[in-house]
Amino acid sequence: MKWNHRNIHRDIAYFYIGLIIAFSFSGIILNHRQDWYPMDYAYESEEVQIALPDNPKSLDSEEFIKSIAQKWDLQDKYDGHRIRGEELRANFKRNITLDINTKTGKGFLEYKRKVPVLGHTMFLHKSTNSFWIWYSDIFGAAMLIIAFTGLFITKGKNSFRKRGWKLALAGVLFPILFLILFA
Structure with a gap:
């Protein structure tokens, strides 16, 4: 088999077709994750109420999260936390999350798959x-x-040299303009 740019293009595309589809599809989903996030789903959820500490800064400590996680035997499964606005989210191994409102202490413990x-x-x-x-x-x-x-x-009037370079240039300029205008 003669290796030219057409054969290289075809064979690499054949080899990676599964990953191209998977990355393209999951990339589209990740772009819209604020609307729909199908990576996991909650199969069990329970409402919880915690006692908030006197010092609001201690909400953002691993020790505090582990102390409230003892109630559900999760302290040794702690995997990180974050606070955004009035929401505290603690993550635990085996896809367990604890979401707490930092003003009321009310929230949900969710078990996900x-x-x-x-x-x-x-x-x-x-x-x-x-x-x-x-x-x-x-x-x-x-x-x-x-x-x-x-x-x-492609050869002839639709080749890169005749026509394709204009579309390629537009394709390169579009994300640059987006970054300049919106980033």
């Missing part, structure tokens, strides 16, 4: 596993090869 297929593709998209990061970097390089080899597939 990963959504089949969608949740797993989103996990791949967000993974920090070192092997997966290297594989994703190789995938990114493959996408560059697909993009550059694709530039030279």
Whole structure:
């Protein structure tokens, strides 16, 4: 088989088609995660009430979170927390979250499961596993090869040299303009 830009483009695209679809789909979902976040779903939820500390600054401490987590035997599963506005969210291993209103002490303890297929593709998209990061970097390089080899597939009046460079330039300028105007 002769290796030219057309064959390289085709074969790399064939090899990565599954990951292209998974990353594209999960990327679209991540763009709209404030409206719909299908990575996981709550299969059990209970209303909770906690006693707020006298000093509001102590809400933002790991010790405080672990002390309130003792009630549900979660202190050894603590995995981090954040405060946004009036909401305290504590994360625990095995997809358990505790959301508390920092003014009232009322909230929810939720037990979650990963959504089949969608949740797993989103996990791949967000993974920090070192092997997966290297594989994703190789995938990114493959996408560059697909993009550059694709530039030279069409010949004649619709070739890159005659027409394609204008569309490519517009495609490069669009995100730059977006960053200048909206970032």
